[in-house]
Amino acid sequence: MDSELIEVHTGSRKVTDLTAFIRRFCSGRGDGLCHVFLPHATAGLGIMELGSGSETDLEALIDRVLPRDDRYRHRHGSTGHGADHLLPVLVQPSLMVPVLSGTPQLGTWQSVVLVDPNVDNPVRSLRLSFLGDR
Amino acid sequence: MDSELIEVHTGSRKVTDLTAFIRRFCSGRGDGLCHVFLPHATAGLGIMELGSGSETDLEALIDRVLPRDDRYRHRHGSTGHGADHLLPVLVQPSLMVPVLSGTPQLGTWQSVVLVDPNVDNPVRSLRLSFLGDR
Amino acid sequence: MDSELIEVHTGSRKVTDLTAFIRRFCSGRGDGLCHVFLPHATAGLGIMELGSGSETDLEALIDRVLPRDDRYRHRHGSTGHGADHLLPVLVQPSLMVPVLSGTPQLGTWQSVVLVDPNVDNPVRSLRLSFLGDR
Numbered sequence: 001m002d003s004e005l006i007e008v009h010t011g012s013r014k015v016t017d018l019t020a021f022i023r024r025f026c027s028g029r030g031d032g033l034c035h036v037f038l039p040h041a042t043a044g045l046g047i048m049e050l051g052s053g054s055e056t057d058l059e060a061l062i063d064r065v066l067p068r069d070d071r072y073r074h075r076h077g078s079t080g081h082g083a084d085h086l087l088p089v090l091v092q093p094s095l096m097v098p099v100l101s102g103t104p105q106l107g108t109w110q111s112v113v114l115v116d117p118n119v120d121n122p123v124r125s126l127r128l129s130f131l132g133d134r
Numbered sequence: 135m136d137s138e139l140i141e142v143h144t145g146s147r148k149v150t151d152l153t154a155f156i157r158r159f160c161s162g163r164g165d166g167l168c169h170v171f172l173p174h175a176t177a178g179l180g181i182m183e184l185g186s187g188s189e190t191d192l193e194a195l196i197d198r199v200l201p202r203d204d205r206y207r208h209r210h211g212s213t214g215h216g217a218d219h220l221l222p223v224l225v226q227p228s229l230m231v232p233v234l235s236g237t238p239q240l241g242t243w244q245s246v247v248l249v250d251p252n253v254d255n256p257v258r259s260l261r262l263s264f265l266g267d268r
Numbered sequence: 269m270d271s272e273l274i275e276v277h278t279g280s281r282k283v284t285d286l287t288a289f290i291r292r293f294c295s296g297r298g299d300g301l302c303h304v305f306l307p308h309a310t311a312g313l314g315i316m317e318l319g320s321g322s323e324t325d326l327e328a329l330i331d332r333v334l335p336r337d338d339r340y341r342h343r344h345g346s347t348g349h350g351a352d353h354l355l356p357v358l359v360q361p362s363l364m365v366p367v368l369s370g371t372p373q374l375g376t377w378q379s380v381v382l383v384d385p386n387v388d389n390p391v392r393s394l395r396l397s398f399l400g401d402r
Contacts, residue, residue: 037365041317047175048219049219052210056207072322073325074322085320092360095226105173131399182309182354188354191341232303239395244309266269
């Protein structure tokens, strides 16, 4: 299994496109599964269409399901940070993408995104692993 | 790795049982992992018990969490279609099932389902991949 | 592929730490992917930070999103048990962890947990599988 830990500059974005990183990592490999993993406790991975407004819709959804107020027991950091700690339970930080001839078999409208309402971390680590035929 | 893209006729169902497709695909293979993947941006995969009313309960849950109204920025298609575009972030279109001697190791009450509130697409593609001992 | 079915005593806990089980299972193995799977229809798997209050926050979140009242069609068992049957659609019972030199590559603050609002089952089965280089 090949595995790499790379840095992703998310800045103040709550939704960051990871698709190009995944395509580059898989390129030249054969058939197999690409595992995408975030070693973080306040971020998750999603698959979605980008560029038509859904990024904003997703931020609103997260604010509805996980309001950033003082209801949380987990209290360090800014108000509502406890919400960030629940996000990965709903939006898993682990995702598998099938790969054929080095090409991720994503659908036309699918992008893999890092979902990170906790904008206090402008850089995130991403682990990509490839398990294939040998 | 063996991988197949098959068509699933979902019709107007919002919850479609995929378990038989997965059992058939895994049959005759040895030990390994079966990856189930939807190359679509408005559908997800779940594991649940079927036949006791939970399908209806799931539709009601989705309507509560993702109301089909005009709140969404993503606006093409019918009113509320923006909700469909958020579903895969909460209900991942990627799922792994462990397989022993060609048999998926699902629990007695577990079925793998395609969750698709967007009933405008009566046919969906499903990619099944098997990575096992060689 | 090596695969084991083990018993986890969850008692009346709604959030049970599985990390030690996973570390033990992976120990001594090389590089690969560890698949964590629950063969149950009313429990899910999450990755989260433990010990700072988020367990209580998660219970409150589940009660908000899946209220334990009589709204459900799935009606056997105690009032609100229908909610438990929807949990695995939002909190998948399938999770993959990357492993290098027998060590799960979890982040510092990440624990793998069994989420089980249905406390009528004090013992749960857990299937761990390892697919790696051979």
